[in-house]
Amino acid sequence: MKQIALDIGLPHEATLHGFLAGSNQAALQYLRTWSGSATRSPVPVYLWGPSGAGKTHLLRAIRHELLAQGAAVGWLDPDADPNIAFSEQWDAVLMDDVHLYTAEHQHTAFNWFVNAVSPVSGKPRGVLAAGTLPPSDLALREDLRTRLGWGHVFELHLLQEQECRAVLRQAADARGVFLSDEVMTFVLARFSRDLGSLMQLLDHLDRYALQTKRAITIPLVKSMLEND
Numbered sequence: 001m002k003q004i005a006l007d008i009g010l011p012h013e014a015t016l017h018g019f020l021a022g023s024n025q026a027a028l029q030y031l032r033t034w035s036g037s038a039t040r041s042p043v044p045v046y047l048w049g050p051s052g053a054g055k056t057h058l059l060r061a062i063r064h065e066l067l068a069q070g071a072a073v074g075w076l077d078p079d080a081d082p083n084i085a086f087s088e089q090w091d092a093v094l095m096d097d098v099h100l101y102t103a104e105h106q107h108t109a110f111n112w113f114v115n116a117v118s119p120v121s122g123k124p125r126g127v128l129a130a131g132t133l134p135p136s137d138l139a140l141r142e143d144l145r146t147r148l149g150w151g152h153v154f155e156l157h158l159l160q161e162q163e164c165r166a167v168l169r170q171a172a173d174a175r176g177v178f179l180s181d182e183v184m185t186f187v188l189a190r191f192s193r194d195l196g197s198l199m200q201l202l203d204h205l206d207r208y209a210l211q212t213k214r215a216i217t218i219p220l221v222k223s224m225l226e227n228d
Contacts, residue, residue: 014056014057014058014060014061014064015061015064015065016028016031016032016035016058016061016062016065018057018061018199019054019057019058019061020159020163020166020167020170022157022159022160022163023157023160024053024054024154024156024157026154027047027058027154027156028058030045030152030154031045031058031061031062031128034062034126034128035062035065035066036065040091040092040125040126041126042116042117042123042124042125042126042127043151043152044113044117044126044127044128044129044147044148044150044151044152045126045127045128045129045151045152045153045154046128046129046130046131046135046148046149046151046152046153046154047059047128047129047130047131047154047156048130048131048132048133048134048135048153048154048155048156049132049155049156049157049158050132050158051132051194052158052192052193052194052197053156053157053158053194054156054194055096055130055131055132055156056096056097056130058130058156059094059096059128059130062092062094062128063075063094066091066092071091071092072087072089072090072091073090073091073092073093073094074086074087074090074092074093074094074112074116075094075095075096076093076094076095076096076105076108076109076112077095077096077097078097078100078101078102078105080105082102082104082105082107082108083104083108084108086111086112086115086116088119088122090116090125091125091126092116092125092126092127092128093112093113093116093125093126093127093128094127094128094129095109095112095127095128095129095130096129096130097130097131097132098129098130098131098138098140098144098148099131099132099133099138099139099140101140103141106140106141106144109129109144110141110143110144110147112127113127113144113147113148114147117147127151129148131148134149134153134155135148135149135153136149158193158194159193159194161188161193164188164193164198165184165188167198168184168187168198168202169184171198171199171202172202175202175206177202177205177206177209177216178215178216179216180216180217182218183216183217183218183221186218186221187201187221204224205220205221205224208220208223208224
């Protein structure tokens with residue numbers, strides 16, 4: 001059965017604490033250490049894996065962590081203005097969905113990368129990037145592609161069904177919400193299993209249940225979808 005990608009426009013603040021690592025524990029542990037260090041390693045980090053594996057969640061979580069520390073961060077994704085100049089005030093550079101970069105974005109990304117890792121003046125900055133393919137398979141300009149691959153590279157994997165059930169159960173319990181095994185089976189068979197979508201779905205279910213004063217059941221899920 002084809003799974004549905006849920007897009008209900010709910011705000012979702014990405015945090016490292018809110019990321020269920022599963023088999024991605026090594027990447028999560030490294031990023032925790034990297035973001036929490038007063039002297040972050042200038043060696044670049046590249047995350048890759050399928051859509052829904054948590055790449056954007058981790059980059060946004062890192063940005064949240066750094067901003068909370070008072071750091072300045074450069075952010076580049078395919079929807080961003082490709083003409084943003086590198087800033088000497090930045091403490092780190094984050095580049096998401098690099099596999100979708102236009103020629104202009106690639107030019108900017110290369111410029112940011114060089115200025116961050118090998119600055120003419122000042123200290124090196126950390127670089128964290130993500131894409132759906134390993135560096136060697138990226139259809140990017142050669143000088144950018146090779147630089148993305150010379151540091152730490154982590155492959156991210158989608159959550160397995162039992163891990164999805166675990167994160168749903170944990171998040172539901174934290175909200176004081178009961179999710180039956182039947183509801184979880186229904187949801188996991190029909191919706192995207194990436195962490196962000198699951199949390200948005202649970203938020204939406206919780207709000208809809210409160211509004212309708214009903215328990216979260218399969219009929220309620222169907223009713224929510226019909227009225228969304």
